[in-house]
Amino acid sequence: MAYPPHPRWGCSVEARALVSDLERADLNPALEHAGIQALQKISRLSSESYTLVQTDLGKEINITILQAAFLLARGPRTIHHLANPPVLKSCIRLMKTVEGLPPTEITPFSHEYGYLCFKLFIVVLNVCLLERWDKLEEVLTLCKDKELAVHVYISDMVAFIVGKQFEALKSGEGCDWVLGWSASANGRRQPTLLPLSDISTLFNLIWDDRKKFLLSQAPFTRKVTGLSGLMFVFSRYIAHERKKNLEWKLLQGKLYEIALRYALVADARQRRATVDVIDANKCTGDWYNTPKHIDTEDSRLILGAYIQTLTRDEEIHETLHPPVLLRLVALSVNDSTQELLPEVVRWTIEYGWRMFLSLDDEEDNFEMFIKFFMSAFSYLLSPPLHPPVRLIPLTQTKVIEVMRKKGLLDWIARALIQLRPGTTYAESEANGDVHESLILFGKSLTEVVPQRELERCFGQYVPEWWKVHRYFASIPAGRSSDHRDHYEHCGHAWLKVAELLGLEPAIDEYASENYYNGEAARSSGARFGCTGCIHTWYCDDRCKRMDWRLVHPHIHSHDESAPALRDLLSGFGHGF
Template identity: 35%
Template sequence: MTSTVDPDWLPEEESPIDEPNMQRFEVPLEEELMGIRVLTSIQSISESFSLEQLNSDRDAGYEVIEPVLHVVLSFALDPATIIHLSEPRIVSGCMKLLKMIKNRRGTIFPTSSENGWLCFKLLVIALDLCLVKRYSKLEETMALLKQRFNTRTPPHIMVSARLTHELYAEFDAMQAGKDCDWVFGWSTSPGKPRQTLLLSEPETLDLMSMIWEDRKLYLHAIHSCVVRPGFCGLMFLFFRCLVRMRLQPSANLKILESRFYELAVRYLLVTGKYQSVIIQNMCDVEAKSFLSIGARAPRHVDAEDSRLILTAFIQRLTTGDNPELLRGREPGTMLRLVVFAIDTGAQSLIPRVIQCIVEYGWSLLSRIEGELGKFGELIAAIFQAL
């Protein structure tokens, strides 16, 4: 029986909830039937094409699906239709669609309204649903959605919140030496059912590389949303893939770890309080690789990217939606990117950045007494930034 007491992972009802066109609504039957046909096509791409074929065949199945991606994405807004997206082959199919888009246009994030962005969001939502389902929490989440029928919060936001809550337990399991990779289909674990692959490890690295190459537009796309899509599941996928690579180290492992770290920090710059701790935990593991590779090399793509990074940092520390942020580790982690992303074209933002750094330093003083060792790295980051 579902409890009538709101669980602690539930998003606050008064908080903003994604773009205006991504609020909860009821999908008309005609659009649902169309969307199901599109999902079937996406799943067939998952089964029919390898990444090598996609590199050579730029048009396979793309024209049929591209114009109606928005219809499929609308399934995430209706408690009655979101369950259609909990199919593993959708994740793989979206990955291959993104590869097609990349081959055609050279980028998967042209603008926040383009189909590359829509396909990327569909992949993320389907991944979240599959993970929550494999953690045996989807039925409970769906029941809560029906119970809270009058809320504006769309189902995919609640699924993302549920997944974030589960990932806290996964980090505890990691600390205890337990297997976390069964959920992706990469391993088997005692007491856990064997799962089909969501993405293979090479596909996972290929997806991360596509996002890395578009990191400027990736940040622009998520910064433009009223509320950012939850990427904890996606980042956890990348994170665990890199952890597994350490079992058979390769020459480019540190480069991949450094790139993951930057993508995670870029997301940390714009994500809300519900996901920032999980992202911070991942950053803690990968910090050394980021700092050891080209430590003084610029991390921004161009002046526009620099301005956005600095603006996002300022906004994150001054919006006031998370009073505890200035007492946490996240701003110190953001600074590792910010200090190497200052372009001459963004100098007008430096005084405000310095003010934020000073305010962050003062806010830590009440926590430092008796715990200098614990906060030593943060203090060093602050002094380095100044």
């Protein structure tokens, strides 16, 4: 339902005009003076009592004042005015004035006022961080583009340095000195940038209003300044709470979701830094068992954001970010939004192909990507929700049709074919993890789509499946035992996927027909090969008679020493 603009809070976040803040603005003296005065008014609220801000003083700060202050962020000559830490506290207090007011549709992120307070907070935070990192002047020197606002460059530099801060943390270095929470390497201590209590307040405001928070950040363009600096501050806040707060894991789970929500709509630079925050605050256990959407509208927004990002952001196809984003997407599908799932699957496979084709199978991350991608795909299909979301037949059909049309089985085949034999124990274990992830995908698919439907959809793939099967059957000949083991395991994984997709009867039938036809046999494998065996065996002591091919139409009349497909599959369990 659309509401007219509120006399104090302005228009709703859905209805606000997406006026770009990207253009540079070299303010004339009058506008600069108005901006400085506005900033001073806002700054003074930090030293006043919270009650006065809530009742009287806060009312003096209107949308026009907030806009005037933010204008200072668009020019290189005026950006220095925003290096004003008290403004941070004031912006949080002003956002707090919006909280919980009637009508219930008004929240800190639902209307223009709260959004402007937050936007001003972010640009001031970014300027203060860069000033303390001694990078502000460097950014201004680099601002040679006369078209873009300065806060864009500042936001990008903050994202870059946040990534460096997480690298420093991994090597044991400290980074909290920039927030004034510890001394720097030279022993100097900065004043506290923002008290932990204020960070906690903002954290809770965002969490309680996370649906509108995502909506406010989701125009899918760079019309909003980057939040990686804030995500860094939140991550360090959680690290401090871990030392004293028994409920720090609950806070960590909230940050994990907030960061995932933002990563869905952030641009490439901001998303890279935000994924560092996500990795530093990984959750386990119960977090993955509960839905993450507030309501159906929120579910639709999350799924739509994922689709939009993969559709419009070419750079994301060169990263490992989509599988990370699926952690939130998979837990945000409900009965009313499952019609979006086929499109989610479509773009996930599209990403998988692009990333796959860009990788060199000689690179160390090839096996890691295959496992990471397929595990995320399995999670998307069958997340551990209680109760689970049941896909209706129409959704089931669309999902598997997308898989067929986008060549997912070809993707799996190619992954197995390009998998290199391990030369060390660790490499062999990594290959085993890949096999397991592919089989897990098959199992996950059978949990949401009946096997008869899978057989109907993928049955026409059997001739192609057979070629790959024969490839693995013929490769081991003349190789070392390690190579033979490697290709056996690849072949076994390929067989297991076929079984899970319900293709075993069609494969048996195809194999029988294939081996009645000499030309077909020559085109697909060994002339006298056994279709039920992983290896290519000619008529010797393991293949003693050909009655199954020449006399009896069934594979299973073949010598018992050459196991049929189902026997081989049922006996295959090593490493899985």
